[in-house]
Amino acid sequence: MKDLIEIRWHGRGGQGAKTASLLLADAAFNTGKYIQGFPEYGPERMGAPMTAYNRISTSPIRVHSNVYKPDYVVVVDDTLLSCVDVTAGLKEDGAIIINTTKEIDEIKPLLKGYKGNVYTIDARKISEEALGRYFPNTPMLAAIVKVTEIMNDEDFIKDMEGSFKHKFSKKPEVIDGNMKAIEIALREVKKVQ
């Protein structure tokens, strides 16, 4: 991992991108890193495009601004590809991870000539299989951890178990499903460019 990695999340209100960014910050924190996790708050409406950010660093983070030149971009909803400039500022040696069932040929024209790595994952299928409902954020969280290599699969799984036990202390029935979603996502995220 580089000394500093910056991540931008694109999602829609209600899909849990903010939670995913905070869980990613948690996971990186547990590996001893300095972290920032913050959403860009706007008029919060279900379905409206929203952005969240992470910084993960080996030294204290002082900057307090949004991320303009991300190393990684996570797109939680592929309908955003046609209405948000998701590759803006994205570094060529970084990657974009998209929740989609589409093939690379279909996505490519929407990425405005981005030449770096592109990963896809079908978070809907994974979530519905593991949780019986559509919560794309857990599979996307697993995907970004896998792609950035912030930590290895085993440590991440152990870590998330703890986080979910805390987060879902009042509804333990969803813990197993979320853990399953993570395990499948770690296997299924694939590089398509």
Add this chain to the structure above:
Amino acid sequence: MSIRERLSGNEATAFAMKQINPDVVAAFPITPSTEIPQYFSTYVDNGEVDTEFVAVESEHSAMSACIGAEAAGARAMTATSANGLEYMWEMVQIASSMRLPIVMALVNRAISGPLNIHSDHSDAMGVRDSGWIMLFSETNQEAYDNMLMAHRIAEHKNVNLPLMVCQDGFITSHSIENIELLETEEVRKFIGTYKPEHYLLDRKNPIAMGPMDLQSYLFEHKRQQWEAMKNAKQVILDVSKEFEKLTGRKYELFEEYKMEDADYVIVCMNSTAGTVKNVIDKLRKEGIKAGLIKIRVFRPFPGEEIAKALLKAKAIAILDKTPLLSETGGPLYEDITSAMYTQKINIPAINYSYGIGGRDVTEMQIESVYKDLQELKEMEKPYRFLGLRSK
């Protein structure tokens, strides 16, 4: 032993309040400080604090309840933002004139209208001469640390003034970052028990509080408030020294970053300071002698000290996170240039209004300020905007 954690600025503030364990917290929720009373009320509900939590129907009542509690002899706290603080305004002045060391968390936010929930310093600047001590915080860590020092400063017998700890709404209040926490026992030992000299529930020494105060006395009482504010400066330094011994974290009236030989200096407060430090490190590598003064103590204003720290600068940019609605610059600019004048320091100093209503403050913006300073010959166009769209 310090505890390594990751918390948002609001979580850190609520956690500090839990460790302080005040007698009374009275609050009415308003974005972005809402989470502070929300988290704190959970501690109350879980029995983790002994606090009487008063869920009031407005901010005016929140401050009124704090005044009543503090006058009775209790330690009282509250949290608010923006329009909530404006609604409190009448009682904010009464708290300080009654010399009640109430402590408030102020999460800085633009004031309406039009309606905006995001960060700037308009709310704090509206109460800057209300007789409250005002501490500003760059990070969640500083918001936490300032809160732990707050009661020691406010309750000091030479001070007896209310105190607010400010931090930037959303930028630090809702951002999760690393933080070092103290053990609760250490905190309680550091803060100690509140033993007010005069209080209403002292049956042996009955007193009146807040009575009529007309031509023959009000002036002298205001002068005493002024004296107390002056005294606060030394008390802040003393308490900060003691805090440094406990934590290793050094706090003064303001922080100087790369100021030893700085030609071009930015003065600002709160979260922007971190971004400025990044830019300074970059410019220093290019041979540009950039520096920063970050104000921690805004009231009492350390004017003389700041003016002296600026003595060797070639050009100064003072960043006000308030809209420029006066013809003589923002509050920070007015205070600093006034201090420079009384110290007979004549260095070109310009003012920028920036970050209004949550407008993102970028490294590129800060770099442009240092560029402006390098090109600045005389005092020209002193009132400017930073990050404003041209169309």
